[in-house]
Amino acid sequence: MFDVDVRSRVPIYEQLVDNIKKMIIQNVLEKDEKLPSVRKMAQEITINPNTIQKAYRELESEGYIYSVPGKGSFVSDTKNTVSNQKIEVLTEELEGIVKELIYLGVPVKKIKTLVDEAEAEMREDGDR
Amino acid sequence: MFDVDVRSRVPIYEQLVDNIKKMIIQNVLEKDEKLPSVRKMAQEITINPNTIQKAYRELESEGYIYSVPGKGSFVSDTKNTVSNQKIEVLTEELEGIVKELIYLGVPVKKIKTLVDEAEAEMREDGDR
DNA sequence: CTTACTGTATTATTATAGTTAATACAGTTT
DNA sequence: AAACTGTATTAACTATAATAATACAGTAAG
Numbered sequence: 001m002f003d004v005d006v007r008s009r010v011p012i013y014e015q016l017v018d019n020i021k022k023m024i025i026q027n028v029l030e031k032d033e034k035l036p037s038v039r040k041m042a043q044e045i046t047i048n049p050n051t052i053q054k055a056y057r058e059l060e061s062e063g064y065i066y067s068v069p070g071k072g073s074f075v076s077d078t079k080n081t082v083s084n085q086k087i088e089v090l091t092e093e094l095e096g097i098v099k100e101l102i103y104l105g106v107p108v109k110k111i112k113t114l115v116d117e118a119e120a121e122m123r124e125d126g127d128r
Numbered sequence: 129m130f131d132v133d134v135r136s137r138v139p140i141y142e143q144l145v146d147n148i149k150k151m152i153i154q155n156v157l158e159k160d161e162k163l164p165s166v167r168k169m170a171q172e173i174t175i176n177p178n179t180i181q182k183a184y185r186e187l188e189s190e191g192y193i194y195s196v197p198g199k200g201s202f203v204s205d206t207k208n209t210v211s212n213q214k215i216e217v218l219t220e221e222l223e224g225i226v227k228e229l230i231y232l233g234v235p236v237k238k239i240k241t242l243v244d245e246a247e248a249e250m251r252e253d254g255d256r
Numbered sequence: 257c258t259t260a261c262t263g264t265a266t267t268a269t270t271a272t273a274g275t276t277a278a279t280a281c282a283g284t285t286t
Numbered sequence: 287a288a289a290c291t292g293t294a295t296t297a298a299c300t301a302t303a304a305t306a307a308t309a310c311a312g313t314a315a316g
Contacts, residue, residue, distance in 0.1 A: 038264090118222070166292070
């Protein structure tokens with residue numbers, strides 16, 4: 001569920017932050033749901049509790065979770081902002097890809113055509 | 129011309145690799161053009177020659193440049209080899225993101241605006 | 257009240273990657 | 287010969303991530 005790649009160049013605690021953020025935004029983790037305790041999570045994925053704590057501290061400071069000493073760490077209410085945050089993330093990704101395509105020599109016009117094609121495809125197979 | 133951010137989390141040598149790759153792909157650096165020597169480049173951007181060498185070694189192993197001991201390092205002929213496959217991959221990613229954005233209610237028109245903004249931002253960066 | 261959980265904090269240590277530094281050697285260019 | 291090139295090697299320094307070992311205080315349940 002919370003998988004990390006210990007060999008990745010991006011730090012474990014940051015992978016955790018990203019993963020959990022994503023799950024919260026996608027509503028895989030719901031409001032007030034309890035996250036595994038730092039020690040339990042540390043056991044689960046066999047890494048040091050301090051690393052988990054660092055991730056949780058970061059998530060709390062960004063408002064994604066709230067922690068109560070003695071009780072645990074819980075998912076914050078991000079309901080009203082969830083969709084916006086998700087769009088924000090996707091927009092950033094889009095920006096990066098567009099920039100790469102442009103420097104690879106793909107003209108903006110062509111990129112916009114791709115956007116249209118994606119929309120068309122989406123209407124065809126109305127799933128997802 | 130070859131600027132790096134020494135405070136970035138991405139290593140200097142990798143920034144160099146990326147920058148030079150981009151310039152080659154965009155044809156800012158042309159086939160058989162001579163790159164600054166490791167020592168000269170090191171002076172230019174005030175970092176260690178070994179770091180430059182590491183970048184050049186990487187670029188050579190990826191086929192972007194070729195180095196001749198005693199002469200220098202030169203841009204390879206990569207036209208039509210390197211970038212096409214990347215464009216394919218990026219196009220698929222673009223498609224996925226666009227579909228998600230549409231699903232979230234972002235109109236196609238707005239997405240195209242984002243494309244334009246990305247292009248504009250890119251031109252800003254390019255002049256820096 | 258005791259026990260076993262929670263989050264939190266602190267300090268020390270290890271591991272790793274990036275970078276710098278100082279040389280050295282051999283090929284080339286003039 | 288002198289001044290360039292790329293290349294290689296070894297050592298040292300730095301910053302950051304991660305581990306380890308504790309400790310303390312709040313909460314919940316028996």
